[in-house]
Amino acid sequence: MIHPFQRILICTLASQGEPAILLAASRSHIFSFSLDDGSLLSTWQSKNGRRTNSSDLNDPSKKREDPGSTGATEGNDHGERPTKRQKRSSSDKGSESSSAEIVTENGKSKPSKSTKARPTDPNVVNLASTADGQFVVAVTDEDKRIRVFRLSPDGILEQLSERSMPKRPCAITFTPDETTIICGDKFGDVYALPLLLNDIRGQVSPQAPTEQLAEADHPTASNKYVPSANSKTVHTLRNQKALQHQKSLTNQKPHRSVGTFEHQLLLGHVSLLTDVACVSIPDTDVAGSHEKMYLITADRDEHIRVSRGMPQAHIVEGFCLGHSQFVSQLCVPSWNTRLLISGGGDDFLLVWDWLSGRALHKVDLRSSLDDFARRRALHPSLNVARSDADRMRSGWNGAIAVTKILAAESKTATGDLRRFIILACEGLPGILIFNASEDGAIEHEAYLALPSNVIDINLSRHQDCIAYAMDTDHTAFSQSQLVDESRRSERLSIGIKRFSTETGLWDEDSGLRTAIFGAIRDRHIDNEDVEGQKVTKGGSGSLLYGLENLRKRGQAK
16 A cells, blocks of 8 residues: 555645645655546656656666676776676666676676665655645655646646755745745755746746756766865875875766755744744835735744744844744634744644734643543544553543644635634544634634544645545554554545535545545555555654654653
8 A cells, every 4th residue: 555645735726717636745756636536637756856757768878888798898998907897687787776796807706795775765745835726846855855846737747846955944835925935944044935937927947957956966077176275285294195185086076056046045043943934914114005024933942933024034023932842833824814823742722913922822732632532542433552542541641743733714604704723733533623713712613533643634725625644554543553564455545524514514525535545546556666665664654753853852741
């Protein structure tokens, strides 16, 4: 069965009038499904940090020269002795990870000391899209790249650019006009970079950044090594010998080109950055309809900082201080952009007037999770290990880590306006729904109990549909207890909840859920189909669960 989906995203192409498209990331793949009939539309994969063209594999001019060819053992033009070469068996030709042996001039061979392992394809760790659903941004972790795609009405992802950041990106959002990507990295810095390579949508050059990165990955004759020292700055005999050795080097090891594209450093934290939001509110100091932009950033050190928008992002307007653990999620409701809802490793949510830095409401999560655990731990529809079930009888006694906060506003059939705060926590087999008022008062309303732990949730543009991804590898309430191998293929990985205008509740779209499950099963999407990248037992935990790593040692859970 496929590795669990670690990120999902609902895209609605407003200008096309087409059904919404669900994007789901599983390791290095992005699958697109139709939310009309649940069919699988397309698949995209990141290949070792760059795009790959399948036609290159069939082009003889682009194939590597086989070092085991006949002419490799013959003498060269200068009559010198033949050099050592690698010999590969016929079954292993073309495989970088194949075993090799060194053949000497006397015909004897000895095994090599090490073999080159196949590089791991980078995992997709974040997905975001513009409001019109036309452009999608994906972040891959290992190669630190931000990729921009154009999403077609038939679900095809066309990659327009890829840019390698100095540090690993961990949070992305857009400016209100959706022309600029705001990216925060694990070093604590926040960058601004254009969404497209030029300002005119529809006239995009998709090759420039990719070509620059490809050139940086291969050595060229121009990469001649030039030492920074010289005979005037080196005096000791030992250093002079080192300098002569450096001058004898012909080629410099190629380095990946980073930062050759347009980008701007906006601000920095002294701790690991966890989330970023960009908000515009009316500027009361200027007459008319002028709006002022702000950047709200959160970090591991319990801080929420409010800074001015570009180009004055270096000016700090204030802080929202009240958390005692890491802050992992920020949410600004669309119905009141002066409100901010924050959560992380604490037992509560905080509702802020972020411009003044004043906490308005404190929402207890521990009591809600205790009640949920007691009700659902022994439910027959849950695949709960006996040890976890016994533990949950007394309530949720583990740590709380908020993975996603969403704000939705929908109308019922009678015209009543309902506002919700939707919450997902790490290791929780369900979704928490809170009622919200315009001034930010929040109270718990319902549980959306699910058979497996929720990994990610996302809201449609019309805020009437919730998509969720579940963990198919581990038992409910657990991040380490694995499900029996024979039952993994039976577990659902994606589901859809729709808002009912008749009842005002969130109901499961069981037909669409079954259709998506059938599309995955019928197309035989599994990790063995992807160039042998089979998921090892228990290997998905680090990709699905990681927020507890933000908790500092010695702090109470």
